[in-house]
Amino acid sequence: MVTEEHEILRSTVREYVQKTLEPGALDIERDGLGEEIRKSVSAQGFLGARISSDLGGSDLDEAGYLILLDEIARASPSVSVDIMLLNSFFYPLASGSDEGRDAVKRVLSEGKGATVVLNTILEGYRNEGELMDGSSKITGVRDNVLNRNAAMSILDAGNGSLVLVDDASVFSKKDYSLGFRGLGMAKMEMRGTEFRTVAGKGAEHALDRAMNESDPAVSAIALGIISGCLQKGIDYSKVRKTFGQPLSAYQPVAFTLSSLKAEEELLRRTLYSGDLGEKEKLMLKISSLDLAKRASKYALQVHGGYGYFEDFGVEKFYRDSTALATLFGRSVRDMERLSHHIYGEKAGFL
């Protein structure tokens, strides 16, 4: 449930986003999320939003955390995903061991990024083999890893264990990806790289669980994207004129933007209604990801030629909504999970 305190948090974050993030949002897309931004996010206490205070985090409750992700994604989905990677993936996976907790502490105190290599549980992953080389080091490759500037990474070593790599140099040079260009996707190349084990077994299961538990966070980011792009679409449609009339005067424009907005409001109400069960959280994620793709496509279209250029800050939402759905949603797996909830038994497996 959203309380008065949450509303205060929302306006604080919104002000920060408008003053600090929004003006630099295009640079984040072009040049990546630099240390300066991460430090500034960290100084606000946003980087470790959900992390317990004894590790240097802000210990926000779930609603506060979701508000933060939602508000930040309206300007920069990359920054929001950076926060989610640390809070919803790295932290829960690392916090089971002393070394892991230490790593979280360091990431926060130094204002650095962290990543979890989810590739092995994602759809479209092509087997790249085990990483264990029989010694105390790991060797091998994980391609297309999100957050190429991460100081620390957690990954499935391929033999059942989940390991922590504390070495940013394993990432290759900047690469290009469809979405989250602020974070970048790069190849991790490990050649006798030192690691620490954060879980000796059940790596795949642990990653799966982290993925499922991140459903509300992913929904919050999707809703931030939806809000960010629809607001741009609505604002633009009021001022852009064709044939002597503002775009908002035309039914297809006004009706489409309004119905997308209506879907957004219903989903947002659900997100902040509190006490959602696993099924509702999943339904919300599936619907939010789908809406993010539709809303960002139409918001781009409303901007005509201008929408096709990065300067207007709308095309990034179109790219990022697909990247979000691909990296943090699994189109078949999520539907299998949903069908299981709906049927009360395994369904949709042929």
Place this chain on the structure above:
Amino acid sequence: MDFEFPEEIVSFREKVREFAEREFTPELARKFDREEKYPDELKDRVIREKLVDPSDPWKTLVAIEELCRHDPGLGISATVPFFGEEVLLLFGSDEQKKKYLEKVNNGEAMMGLAVTEPGGGSDVAGIKTNAKDMGDHYLVNGSKMFITNGGIADYLVMLVRTSEPDEKRHHGLSTFLVETGWEGFKANKLVGKLGVRATNTAELQITNMKVPKENLIGEEGKGFYYIMTFFNISRVFVAAQGLGIAQGILDRSVRFVNEMSHEDEGYNREQIQFHLADIATRVEAARNLTYKAASFLFQFKPDPMITSMAKAYASEAAVFASEKAMEITGLFGLTSDLERYFRDAKITEIWEGTSEVERLIISRMLRKAQAGEQ
């Protein structure tokens, strides 16, 4: 009714395909996309090997389709040097054709078409760039936006206002053949496009540019009509771009599913098969509409309604395919060639008349036809 192309076109398509398979390597496509650079050499080779032959519209259409199938950015860049020349072909004087078209057709010079302005693209009649009649020349002032080849073309067909409109807004517009080397012409390359980044796009500033009277194309005041006639041609070629892009995405998606099915049984399940079937059906429907529109057009009896349907449908099929392909291929798609197709596909719903503008035309034509029957 015969759905087969004559042997000459079939073998021509084969030749274009072989060229694209050989030359459009993923590395090359990636390089020009990342660097936002126009592939000059590739364009020269396409012209030298006569893969685009403006005198043969069916071959041009097939070349656009096949080249875009192999890479949209390179495919469009290589086939766009003639963009706009139909205005000159249909309405230009013999002198203009001789002076300009020969060079364009043999690859010595490049063309473009400048209609859109910062204030609007859909509303063509609303353009503000104006030309004052100074006796032996016109004096042109204004600006143009999003002009393909704008920074590299030698000549542009430019739509300008030569007189205030009367009761009809589209009256008083004229087309000029403009040389980009003239004083008063300035082009700023625009960067940071979502896709088709190998194409050159520019914003133009026109300040007191003198246009000789002999560079007026056709008659003064008929510019709107010429440009609409042009769009009825170019939209068929944009439909071919969309068709090629959708087909290229389908090729890659089917290949991916076949390869992955050896590793993961999930790729044999029905959900993925239905996605493939949906893309393939749209590709085929887009192909039929595009060829139908082309068939009418190339027999000199264009049907603007079918043309708009083909343009809107084929471009939406390309975007649909690009989105479904990302679902099918997941993590692989996000950093593979398919992500480029995803970004490139979207332009076809915007340029040469947005999907909304095409719908306006389709419904207008439908109602006109019905009213005419009564």
